[in-house]
Amino acid sequence: MNIKISTVNSKKDLMRFIKFPWKIYHGDPNWVPPLLMDKKKILDRQKNPFFKHAEAEYFLAEKDGELVGRIAAIKNDLHNKYHNDNVGFFGFFECINDQETANKLFDAAKDWLKAKGFDTMRGPANPSSNDEYAMLLEGFNDPPRLLMTYNPEYYLLLCENYGFKKAKDLYAYKLENKKVMSSDKLKRVAEIAQKRSGLKITQLDMKNFKAELEKVKYVYNKAWAPNWGFVPMTDEEIDAMAKDLKPLVEPSLVLFGEINGQLAGFALVMLDYNYIFKKINGRLFPFGFIKLFTEKKKIKWGRIITLGIIPEYQKRGLDAVFYWEIVNRAHAIGIDLGEASWILEDNEMMNRGAEVMNGVVYKKYRVYEKSI
Numbered sequence: 001m002n003i004k005i006s007t008v009n010s011k012k013d014l015m016r017f018i019k020f021p022w023k024i025y026h027g028d029p030n031w032v033p034p035l036l037m038d039k040k041k042i043l044d045r046q047k048n049p050f051f052k053h054a055e056a057e058y059f060l061a062e063k064d065g066e067l068v069g070r071i072a073a074i075k076n077d078l079h080n081k082y083h084n085d086n087v088g089f090f091g092f093f094e095c096i097n098d099q100e101t102a103n104k105l106f107d108a109a110k111d112w113l114k115a116k117g118f119d120t121m122r123g124p125a126n127p128s129s130n131d132e133y134a135m136l137l138e139g140f141n142d143p144p145r146l147l148m149t150y151n152p153e154y155y156l157l158l159c160e161n162y163g164f165k166k167a168k169d170l171y172a173y174k175l176e177n178k179k180v181m182s183s184d185k186l187k188r189v190a191e192i193a194q195k196r197s198g199l200k201i202t203q204l205d206m207k208n209f210k211a212e213l214e215k216v217k218y219v220y221n222k223a224w225a226p227n228w229g230f231v232p233m234t235d236e237e238i239d240a241m242a243k244d245l246k247p248l249v250e251p252s253l254v255l256f257g258e259i260n261g262q263l264a265g266f267a268l269v270m271l272d273y274n275y276i277f278k279k280i281n282g283r284l285f286p287f288g289f290i291k292l293f294t295e296k297k298k299i300k301w302g303r304i305i306t307l308g309i310i311p312e313y314q315k316r317g318l319d320a321v322f323y324w325e326i327v328n329r330a331h332a333i334g335i336d337l338g339e340a341s342w343i344l345e346d347n348e349m350m351n352r353g354a355e356v357m358n359g360v361v362y363k364k365y366r367v368y369e370k371s372i
Contacts, residue, residue, distance in 0.1 A: 078231050222310050
């Protein structure tokens with residue numbers, strides 16, 4: 001059997017790259033088909049602002065003329081500048097259950113990254129830690145929540161047999177309204193922190209969306225800066241993300257915290273639109289767009305995507321105030337199941353916060369790396 005690796009050099013190739021997952025996940029009840037228009041946008045090296053500080057090459061694998069795999073090799077200059085390391089990334093990995101094919105794909109990414117001068121390959125990053133990140137490690141019996149990854153379990157073996165080792169594990173906590181509300185500790189800490197700090201929580205003002213977005217930019221790159229693998233988002237990247245999420249945002253679940261008029265924290269909770277995306281098979285128009293509105297009330301899950309407290313306000317229990325507010329607001333609109341994700345395995349403060357809410361780690365994700 002002859003495995004041929006080629007680069008994506010045309011629009012036709014790019015569509016083959018984008019649509020390949022439909023072959024891998026055919027018949028998998030837990031897979032959520034990505035929106036084709038979103039993937040086109042993310043992979044567009046001319047339009048995605050990520051590529052103003054990054055480069056990528058996309059590879060296809062064919063066996064006897066049949067498409068059997070894909071991968072991207074990614075050079076993220078902002079990551080290496082920020083961390084002062086020499087790491088290149090792989091992402092968008094999909095492959096049949098065949099080690100030889102996987103090895104050829106990983107080799108293609110490795111050779112491209114080595115030629116760029118990197119000494120380590122890490123991933124999957126699709127295309128960065130600010131996007132869909134890591135590989136599902138535990139929790140294959142449930143569909144992914146919005147903007148979280150999903151993959152066949154055999155991908156783990158394909159990576160490990162190639163020589164990848166664990167770089168970091170990420171946790172996803174399941175939160176249930178009744179269990180969270182029964183946490184006397186959470187309620188007590190939230191009440192004390194609120195009184196001591198005078199923290200005022202306000203929700204997103206859609207009429208002043210642009211000004212509100214400036215507040216997000218301020219908190220995002222300050223609050224998450226110390227985290228492993230963190231890469232600051234440029235203003236253009238945050239603008240692009242906000243434009244994509246704006247039609248899906250539930251204003252009552254996008255929260256800002258202020259103390260004496262100073263911004264102290266921010267939380268972004270999204271309804272789990274994967275419930276709807278699962279039904280529209282990658283195509284938003286014309287009928288998928290209608291489903292966004294007609295099916296929205298059937299969504300039962302929310303996902304806490306980000307909750308950040310600016311460093312000078314940390315360790316004061318302010319996260320508990322946010323959590324208490326989120327759970328009550330979510331319940332008011334019929335959302336009683338939640339996921340807090342992703343949280344670094346060694347982020348003690350965030351893991352402790354999730355545990356205080358009686359949250360349970362119900363999924364794990366792994367970031368792999370390998371010296372090259």
